[in-house]
Amino acid sequence: MxxxxxxxxxxxxxxxxxxxxxxxxxxxxxxxxxxxxxxxxxxxxxxxxxxxxxxxxxxxxxxxxxxxxxxxxxxxxxxxxxxxxxxxxxxxxxxxxxxxxxxxxxxxxxxxxxxxxxxxxxxxxxxxxxxxxxxxxxxxxxxxxxxxxxxxxxxxxxxxxxxxxxxxxxxxxxxxxxxxxxxxxxxxxxxxxxxxxxxxxxxxxxxxxxxxxxxxxQQFGRTRLYLEDPPLSRDELAGFAGVEKVEMQGSRYKLTLSDPAAGKALFSAVTARGYVTEFSQQPPTLDEIFRMKAGVVQ
The missing domain is CATH 3.40.50.300 (P-loop containing nucleotide triphosphate hydrolases)
Known part of the structure; x- marks a missing residue:
């Protein structure tokens, strides 16, 4: 070793x-x-x-x-x-x-x-x-x-x-x-x-x-949420409590959450309005963590 x-x-x-x-x-x-x-x-x-x-x-x-x-x-x-x-x-x-x-x-x-x-x-x-x-x-x-x-x-x-x-x-x-x-x-x-x-x-x-x-x-919490074809508009998604930022990544939205618990309310609201191709709540990527620790403003 x-x-x-x-x-x-x-x-x-x-x-x-x-x-x-x-x-x-x-x-x-x-x-x-x-x-x-x-x-x-x-x-x-x-x-x-x-x-x-x-x-x-x-x-x-x-x-x-x-x-x-x-x-x-x-x-x-x-x-x-x-x-x-x-x-x-x-x-x-x-x-x-x-x-x-x-x-x-x-x-x-x-x-x-x-x-x-x-x-x-x-x-x-x-x-x-x-x-x-x-x-x-x-x-x-x-x-x-x-x-x-x-x-x-x-x-x-x-x-x-x-x-x-x-x-x-x-x-x-x-x-x-x-x-x-x-x-x-x-x-x-x-x-x-x-x-x-x-x-x-x-x-x-x-x-x-x-x-x-x-x-x-996992130490950084599940503060990234990915949605594809959601039945809610970008402005509606941005209006939810705990949502800091909404970005478009190709055909899907990437939401940055200030509180991972906001994902539960978002899931209930989105799925109540219809079918969602993708709903994935994840920790930040290693690339994002690298930028945070390097002091790079995103």
Missing amino acids: LALNGLTKTFGAQTAVKELSFNVAPGEIMGLIGQNGAGKTTTFRMILNFLHPDQGAVLWDGRPMAAQDRAFIGYLPEERGLYPKMRVADQIVFFAELHGLKRADALSRLDEWLDRFQVKGKPSDKVKDLSKGNQQKVQLIATLIHMPKLLILDEPFSGLDPVNAGLLEDGIRLLKANGSAIIFSSHDMSNVEEISDHLVMLRNGETVLNGRVSEIR
Whole structure:
């Protein structure tokens, strides 16, 4: 298990990370979120021992991380980096060998991983001759092929279209099923909500959210109400006690409630007037919660 205990890191007068603590167990996925400069990459670099914390400790199975532990870590940095003149197969095998995988074992897994990520290109092609998207897939495979016990992904979904993002999610779930402890950062809250078991949000280096995604959402109450084809006008809906705002989202209304209890009266009033295609009362989305905690006025 990965454990961060009270990590603090400063650069001069600036505190990049302050008293950060969390655990990631085997077979668990944690999303690390926050605005640019919140401290996510600094946290990753402390886990990897690229930076040393001023206070606190990074532990793996109860002991400090050591140089030999890097063999079982998979790390995808935000700044991608491949050797453009190397062949695809040589590139992937090179990184696999750096993590202790034998060349023959890496080659035996190569075609399976290229197929899994639907790489358009042959193992004998040079990396520079692939499209940007396929180069990104090659780097992802190089990060995952040795089936790391600890997987760290810094903005892995950046630049991926929905299809390829789905392939990456499948790859992450494969490692989760294999018992890997996984931590990743993303600015796309739909990715975080879709695959994370729990999340931590940093703001200016401080922890502002820490917990399971569903529990965090429930803390904010069921203050979002979605109605499709209601038999009431927008002005009528806005006139109900406890309704702060009414917005149109495509063919449906989104109501923001000051009091979740207002939903019961709305349900009675709306359904008394006829059939409703959709009536769904939910907590704020993770994207909305992110904006609230980041101090963004909506």
